[in-house]
Amino acid sequence: MPEAGLEAPVVVHLPRSLVALFPGCERVMRVDGRTVLEIVKALDARVPGLANRVLDAGPVIRTHINVFVAGERATVHTPVAPGAEVYVVPAVSGG
Amino acid sequence: MSEQRVLVMVGTPKGAFILEGDDARDAWQIRGPLCEGWPIRDISADADGALYAAAGSPWFGPAVFRSDDLGTTWSHSSEGLTYGDDGPPVKAVWSVRAGLDGIYAGVEPAGLFRSTDRGQTWTHVRGLTEHPSRPEWVAGNGGLILHTIVPHPSDRARMWVGISSVGVFETRDGGATWHTRNAGVRAEFNPENRFPEYGLCVHKLAIAAGSGDRLFQQNHCGVYRSDDGGGTWLDLTPNGLPGDFGFAAGAHPRNPDAFWTIPLTEPEDGRMMHGGAAAVWRTTDAGATWSREAAGLPQEHAYVGVLREAMAVDHLDPAGVYFGTTTGQLYASADEGVTWRRIWDNLPPIWSVEAVIVA
Numbered sequence: 001m002p003e004a005g006l007e008a009p010v011v012v013h014l015p016r017s018l019v020a021l022f023p024g025c026e027r028v029m030r031v032d033g034r035t036v037l038e039i040v041k042a043l044d045a046r047v048p049g050l051a052n053r054v055l056d057a058g059p060v061i062r063t064h065i066n067v068f069v070a071g072e073r074a075t076v077h078t079p080v081a082p083g084a085e086v087y088v089v090p091a092v093s094g095g
Numbered sequence: 096m097s098e099q100r101v102l103v104m105v106g107t108p109k110g111a112f113i114l115e116g117d118d119a120r121d122a123w124q125i126r127g128p129l130c131e132g133w134p135i136r137d138i139s140a141d142a143d144g145a146l147y148a149a150a151g152s153p154w155f156g157p158a159v160f161r162s163d164d165l166g167t168t169w170s171h172s173s174e175g176l177t178y179g180d181d182g183p184p185v186k187a188v189w190s191v192r193a194g195l196d197g198i199y200a201g202v203e204p205a206g207l208f209r210s211t212d213r214g215q216t217w218t219h220v221r222g223l224t225e226h227p228s229r230p231e232w233v234a235g236n237g238g239l240i241l242h243t244i245v246p247h248p249s250d251r252a253r254m255w256v257g258i259s260s261v262g263v264f265e266t267r268d269g270g271a272t273w274h275t276r277n278a279g280v281r282a283e284f285n286p287e288n289r290f291p292e293y294g295l296c297v298h299k300l301a302i303a304a305g306s307g308d309r310l311f312q313q314n315h316c317g318v319y320r321s322d323d324g325g326g327t328w329l330d331l332t333p334n335g336l337p338g339d340f341g342f343a344a345g346a347h348p349r350n351p352d353a354f355w356t357i358p359l360t361e362p363e364d365g366r367m368m369h370g371g372a373a374a375v376w377r378t379t380d381a382g383a384t385w386s387r388e389a390a391g392l393p394q395e396h397a398y399v400g401v402l403r404e405a406m407a408v409d410h411l412d413p414a415g416v417y418f419g420t421t422t423g424q425l426y427a428s429a430d431e432g433v434t435w436r437r438i439w440d441n442l443p444p445i446w447s448v449e450a451v452i453v454a
Contacts, residue, residue: 017155049174056156057184058180059180062155064153065155094153
């Protein structure tokens with residue numbers, strides 16, 4: 001079992017339309033977290049305001065945003081393994 | 096030679112656009128789409144020169160954008176723009192306006208938020224949504240939206256808001272408590288009670304020049320004037336307007352008797368210019384009489400609509416008047432609404448128009 005902080009970071013892929021809102025934000029970010037909610041909060045610590053674009057009241061993932069973990073649609077509670085690839089994608093249902 | 100420039104700021108479902116002209120209001124250049132192409136419901140300017148845009152993205156939610164360089168670059172925030180994790184999600188910001196004590200944002204579902212740090216963080220003005228009528232608020236066709244914010248010109252404790260389809264509210268204590276201001280306004284869709292205290296479909300409010308007591312209102316059911324801060328409303332529709340329905344409302348910056356509106360056909364008839372002939376209706380006697388102003392506007396097959404935020408008046412002398420259509424045409428008058436010219440075309444559907452003079 002690796003020590004805390006030494007686990008491989010989660011690799012998060014962000015959509016162009018999201019990073020465009022935050023000057024300097026990169027399309028691929030590496031953060032630590034064990035659930036989708038922790039991942040989003042970790043992103044928000046690096047890019048203040050990003051959580052508000054991905055999460056709605058609840059908190060829940062916004063209706064027309066999809067987050068995929070290991071190829072499956074996730075909720076804020078979905079566990080995320082160290083080193084996993086996470087994709088944040090604008091849903092086609094948004095328009 | 097004057098150094099004044101006119102910025103006409105246009106909100107659309109595909110971003111904001113800014114047209115810039117000199118004070119002759121003759122030649123225009125356009126920039127856009129701005130705000131990353133987000134749907135923009137309203138744009139306004141603060142006295143410090145900042146521009147604010149009310150936004151709501153189907154993907155990324157509500158936000159207020161701010162520009163400190165007249166629209167070249169924008170930042171955004173929705174920090175605090177929430178009813179909390181247990182409350183209904185805020186879908187979009189519909190209106191943004193500088194008050195005497197901060198920036199105010201009206202949202203869907205209807206509520207009011209205030210920022211005292213130039214839009215970086217927001218605080219819910221709870222007194223409004225704690226009004227006893229709140230459980231009975233009903234959405235209009237556009238949703239349950241707080242679409243109009245009218246700060247009092249000199250008293251920071253006073254403000255009016257318009258909510259569809261609930262009506263007008265006023266606070267006189269800085270937002271702690273709110274009072275309905277709908278006496279005399281018709282609700283033709285409510286045959287059991289044509290003059291209810293609330294449940295009225297205000298479409299737009301405009302405050303007249305002067306001390307702050309005179310308001311004009313374009314409602315789903317007519318055009319009204321109040322001379323007592325919204326306490327009572329006088330129906331101006333029978334004085335020559337072609338019908339009840341319309342959205343736009345513009346008040347003169349110096350003459351409290353001058354007001355413009357754009358009557359449209361009833362919803363069942365398409366919310367379009369009457370007879371397919373575009374016209375702005377103007378009063379210069381506080382609504383006692385109206386004149387139909389159509390010079391320069393298309394008079395045949397102009398089946399266009401004009402939405403609630405899509406008329407603006409600038410502060411030059413003579414005042415310029417502007418309106419945008421649901422089919423992407425932008426019209427301007429440099430002579431107080433008497434003659435008109437199409438100054439841009441092929442924009443997305445125009446949701447909002449605002450004009451500001453900059454040095």
